[in-house]
Amino acid sequence: MSAARAGLALAPESLERLERALAEALASGDESALAVLGYGEISCVVAWPQSQAEDAPRLACKRLPDFESAASLDGYARCFADYLARLEAGGVTPVASHLQRLARPGGAVAGWCVQPLLPAGSLLPDLLRARAPDGADALIDELVARVHGLVGPRVGLDGQLSNWAQVDGALRYLDVTTPMLRDAQGREQLDTELFLASLPWALRGLVRRLMLGAILDKYYEPRGVLLDLLGNLYKERLDHLLPVWLPRVNATLERAIKPEEVRAYYREDARMWALLQRLRRADRWWQRRVRRRVYPFLLPRTIAR
Ligand SMILES: Nc1ncnc2c1ncn2[C@@H]1O[C@H](COP(=O)(O)OP(=O)(O)O)[C@@H](O)[C@H]1O
Ligand SMILES: [Mg+2]
Numbered sequence: 001m002s003a004a005r006a007g008l009a010l011a012p013e014s015l016e017r018l019e020r021a022l023a024e025a026l027a028s029g030d031e032s033a034l035a036v037l038g039y040g041e042i043s044c045v046v047a048w049p050q051s052q053a054e055d056a057p058r059l060a061c062k063r064l065p066d067f068e069s070a071a072s073l074d075g076y077a078r079c080f081a082d083y084l085a086r087l088e089a090g091g092v093t094p095v096a097s098h099l100q101r102l103a104r105p106g107g108a109v110a111g112w113c114v115q116p117l118l119p120a121g122s123l124l125p126d127l128l129r130a131r132a133p134d135g136a137d138a139l140i141d142e143l144v145a146r147v148h149g150l151v152g153p154r155v156g157l158d159g160q161l162s163n164w165a166q167v168d169g170a171l172r173y174l175d176v177t178t179p180m181l182r183d184a185q186g187r188e189q190l191d192t193e194l195f196l197a198s199l200p201w202a203l204r205g206l207v208r209r210l211m212l213g214a215i216l217d218k219y220y221e222p223r224g225v226l227l228d229l230l231g232n233l234y235k236e237r238l239d240h241l242l243p244v245w246l247p248r249v250n251a252t253l254e255r256a257i258k259p260e261e262v263r264a265y266y267r268e269d270a271r272m273w274a275l276l277q278r279l280r281r282a283d284r285w286w287q288r289r290v291r292r293r294v295y296p297f298l299l300p301r302t303i304a305r
Helices: 012-028 070-089 124-129 133-150 201-220 222-235 239-250 259-290
Strands: 036-039 044-048 059-063 098-103 109-116 164-167 170-173
Touching: 012 044, 012 059, 012 098, 012 109, 070 098, 070 109, 124 133, 124 164, 133 170, 133 222, 133 239, 201 222, 222 239, 222 259, 239 259
Parallel strands: none
Antiparallel strands: 036 044, 044 059, 059 109, 098 109, 164 170
16 A cells, blocks of 8 residues: 555645754754654654644654765665565564655755554553553563564664554554664664764764674674663663563573663663763754754653663
8 A cells, every 4th residue: 555545645745844843943942842752862753743733643753864865865765665574574563654755955855754643552661551560471472572583683673662562452663763684794784874863973983983883783683682672671660570571581582681681781771871862962052052053853851761
């Protein structure tokens, strides 16, 4: 079914309006006019339509970093389509996702990923908060099975709870804008400069050299994805599930994960993201106050950890 028929495509004038609203929010630092659903590391997610006065919101629109040319967005689009197909083939059904583009002044191109807005309460963090711990057994077993079914040296997954929803009883994966695919030589298929675009300029070289491969490696191993998922329980304040989930995860692993490993992993992960977030804030200040430029990303206000 085409995206337009599935009701997934935004009319060009609607996309223009959304783009303008985002540009205004970034220029003024006032995001109150945007219905922000989530702040990502590389994308920000807003609901469409923007106000209840028009119609109930029905789409979730993810703004990707700017692409310098149509050709570079074409490259991304191929990777994006490949990833959706690989997820599906590997038993991880992605939320229906459609890539749209918009010309920007100076030859740059904006990319938007459009998905149906998932119903309130269907995202796993919300769902699990509303459910008794023993009701979560079947869910973790299914998550673990999906991770093992898909993840390997060529296909990665960011299995954090906030990337999954349960819709009509079926698991859906929503975080598709960072396609994690590697070729036979282990090279990232996505242009990794996209990951780096959100980082302060002074840090990019360092992250590129020292960290990128290592940061991403864990997403290409079931044990790494599952450790990350368990650590994520702390961030989501769902760590009461850990005693129930850990043995079920370990039953599927050759090398069991210890509770201390989960805690240590989480502490390290939280420290790294908090540091990056502080640096991004400092960079935003520098760009706005000293360089007099518009900072092109929305940053979360505070992260509860
Ligand atoms: N289709 C959707 N419906 C409702 N909320 C969504 C949808 N897609 C994303 N979100 C919200 O935005 C957050 C960030 O989106 P995600 O695609 O995971 O991007 P990121 O790469 O930034 O993690 C999600 O965790 C979720 O809370
Ligand atoms: Mg996510």
